[in-house]
Amino acid sequence: MTTTMQNYALTWTDTDGTPRASAVAYDETSAGRQKSVLEAAGSTNVEIVPVKPGQLPQV
DSSP states (O other), rough: OOOOOOOEEEEEOTTTTTTEOOOOOOOOOHOOOOOOOOHHTOOOOEEEEEEEOOOOOOO
């Protein structure tokens, strides 16, 4: 049986309007927690994006 690892990253817009992307990949649970932290800080358009291992999203 093969196990496939799925990583997630985040993209969001800062409170000053600057688009951002995470510099690290998360597992699904951690990505959800980080999304909550960003939203609580006032960030908008927070999205969890599936990425391949070693890949990060573009802003």
